[in-house]
Amino acid sequence: MRRARVLSGCAVLLAGGIAFLSHPRFATSLGRNGSTGVPRSAFHPAEASVEGIESAGPVMAAAAAFLFSAVLSQGWSRKSSLPSAQLTGIAAQAAPCARYERALVPRSAMLFEKFSEKTIKAVMLAQAEAQKIKQDHVGTETLVVGLLAEGSGGAQALQTLGVHLNEARRELETMVGHGMGGKSQEIPFTTSAKQVLEDSVRCAHERDMAQVSTCHLLRAVLLQENSNGCKLLGKVLATESLQVLREKILAALARVESTEAGNKVPMSGTARTVADEVDLTQTLKYGTDLTQAAREGRLDPLVGRHEELQRTIRILGRRTKNNPVLIGEAGVGKTSIALGLAQLIAEGKVPLNLQVVQLDLALLLAGTRYRGDFEERLRAVVKEVSESQRRVILVVDEVHTLVGAGSGGDTGGGMDAANLLKPALARGELQCIGATTLDEYRKYIERDPALERRFQPVMVPEPSEAESVLILQGLAPKYERHHQLHYTNEALDAAVKLANQFIADRYLPDKAIDVMDEAGSKVRQQLYQAAEDSQNAAERWAAGRELKEVLAQKQSAVNAERYDEAAQLKRRQDELEERLEGLQQSHSTDDLLKELQGLGAQIREAVVAERFVEAQELKTREKEVAELLEKKGITSEAARRQVTAEDVAQVVAGWTGIAVEQVGASESARLLHLEKELHQSIIGQDEAVCSVSRALRRARAGLRNPSRPMAGFMFCGPTGVGKTELCKTLSKTFFGKEESMIRLDMSEFMEKHTVSKLIGAPPGYVGYNDGGSLTEAVRRRPYSLVLFDEVEKAHPDIFNVLLQLLDDGRLTDSKGRVVSFANTLVVMTSNIGSRSVQKSASGGSGLGFGMAEDEEEDKYSKVKELVHEEMKSFFRPEFLNRLDEVIVFRPLREDDVRAIAEVEFKKVLNRLADKDLHITLTQGFKEQVLKEGFDPAYGARPLRRAITRLLEDTLAEQLLEQSAEGEGKHLSVTLGVTEEGKVKAEVTQIKDVEPEAKESPVLEDAAAGV
Incomplete structure (x- = not known):
């Protein structure tokens, strides 16, 4: 301590001397030469800069006096050009300055020692x-x-x-x-x-x-x-x-x-450093001081999680085993709890002496090329933390990575981080907050009992939707400042609701926060991407340049007295000025945005001042500006810098691949008329269409169990009656596109070992890393229709898997990942009972042929009972009980097949809409197709084959002949039937067809022909 005081005193004297010698007034008296060896002629003792010394302050004066005394005592004057007498004069003149405030000078010198x-x-x-x-x-x-x-x-x-x-x-x-x-x-x-x-x-x-x-x-x-x-x-x-x-x-x-431990140090004896002088150089080299970050306002606020946070604080306050580990799924907010603790400490709301530092294991491992480098770094951190007078809490995110970190992998020879920290954790020299998932905790922490008992688990569950909305409301101001936008309450509610409904493989609140963040980025991008039309800018530049040239030419013509030429140039000048004025009236996007934002404030100001006429004019202008922005692709909400629920829906649609209409509010109105849309493609199956529509409305209204699939159906009936076609139509109508259907042909799962194909092969078997065909498909497309086609052909063990799917709405694949089926529609098709249906439909007294409506319904009810009895004899009761409904499809009647033929004709003709063909189908041709394509035993499948053979093959020949004769010929084809029942095609050439009308007549004539 004495040596330190002597050194500090010397430093003060030296600094004061340097400051004294460099003082401008003293430099002036020395001729601004900066050295003590100035010529004698330039130095005047009578003008010694006492005034300069006084202005330098008492501390500087004292330092200067002592410095010059040292110079004289050491004989340094011999090295200068000044005589000792003159240096003695300088010191003598400096001494009064040291006595000028002699009461302060000694105290100032002693102050800084303390x-x-x-x-x-x-x-x-x-x-x-x-x-x-x-x-x-x-x-x-x-x-x-x-x-x-x-x-x-x-x-x-x-x-x-x-x-x-x-x-x-x-x-x-x-x-x-x-x-x-x-x-x-x-x-x-x-x-x-x-x-x-x-x-x-x-x-x-x-x-x-x-x-x-x-x-x-x-x-x-x-x-x-x-x-x-x-x-x-x-x-x-x-x-x-x-x-x-x-x-x-x-x-x-x-x-x-x-909160400063040991900060009351006695005045006598060896004083230890106070808590605010603790040196954590090594620790902060490999980590981040969260407490300081909280004081600087760099952390997001913690909303909710009161119970988990209080539990963490109680564990930290324990005498032993005071290391909490936060366990929960990824994205539920484990790390946020540690950040919230740092904020409470920064605000002084925690009765603990803590400093929270987040340790980065990647930085600790980076550059450790040789054995022992990692251990040396980690021991240095532990030593600093243990010797610190303030209790330092290390936060280790993904704490399971401590196991094996730094051990050298397969080469071995080194201790991992977990084993290095065990002694310090056991002795209480080190406190740690860990965060990991439940699976990783079981896999890495629990298998090491010595490490497990040093941590106290704190379970962090996924928050509810209401809690997630509160979290988003707390975080919204930070995101609003970042994106320079405003989030409406509806947008925050939609972010939580839609993320929870359509993003099943992640957890709240993380997925909702990401949706909110991306929605803000989308609106901001929309605002700044819409720039002024480049063509307009180019035209203005060209017109301005030409106008400049015309003005110069006109001036030259006037000077040369060529007045006729000047008059022509004047007319050209007027034209260019008028054109420029018109171009400049087309405001840029930025100008329109600024004007719209300013108009809102002006309208409010006018209303407050009761200038209602002015306010009405401003509102009219606001509407005009909004319309101009909408033409540029910017909605009025985006122009007002607001993020709405529609923006959130578009982001969710982009993430999941679902059409925006499916996630928006317009879906409810569309579901009310779902039967009408389905009837356009599904003919003769009213009961099936109504049953499916009711189930989907229940699911969307929130009346179903949210963890189960939307619905589980079994479609039964003979082949070719529309079971698979209804699934395709549903995937297109309800899920947005036909590709949303996941189809599994159950004839591929007839063996017992094929069960693993659904959920993935177990460890050690071929295909373990590939995942299951069902679970992987649903995990990537969680909003889809899952079709198990001809399910009765599958092995009985398959139904054990389907039991869990239909009841709990989830499956666990071979890798332990839980796949949710909550947003899927599960449909199974079966041909069980098809013989009973066909038998009732065959013969003159069969179902649907020459039978009264009441009699037909009675017959159909009996057929349904027969089908249900056959299903009960084939499937187990627990499987059938998990289905929402078993739907028996009716056999197709002749009128149904005729209506299906009309639909198929339109599909073929629409595919030929871009060809130079005008197609007309005669009634005789249609009857011939119906005659060859109708078979009660096989449904509508023979009809498709007949259309392919009679219609598509004939049209293909005409198209090839047209192509061989060369382009430019427009043909009209009329398809009919000869007396022998063969198809004939009458072809005529159409002349002088307008190019822009080439496509329309094809569709019009096709519709008329049908």
């Missing part, structure tokens, strides 16, 4: 702040800014009250302004600032402290009643009462000082 390194740094930063604004003194207000710039102790207390460095700097500039001071080496202190420095020593002595901390310096500032330092703090905190100001800051100081 200051801690942090406090000295704060004083030096205060001088730097004064230099920035060119002030020639350091006052109490500048000391406050220096405290905040240093950042520990007293600064922490101010930051908990909302006093931040940038705000204090602005207030300092407002208070004292920019001066005219120069760049001197040392700026003197005002009398009030000197008093603060002395009072800080007294504050430390009263608290039995060996060194003056930044907290003591802040207390000393508060002792000066009318100082500028108190005024600055009062303005920043918006507090006029000095008493209220003192109470707030002293309370914050008490909280900071109460």
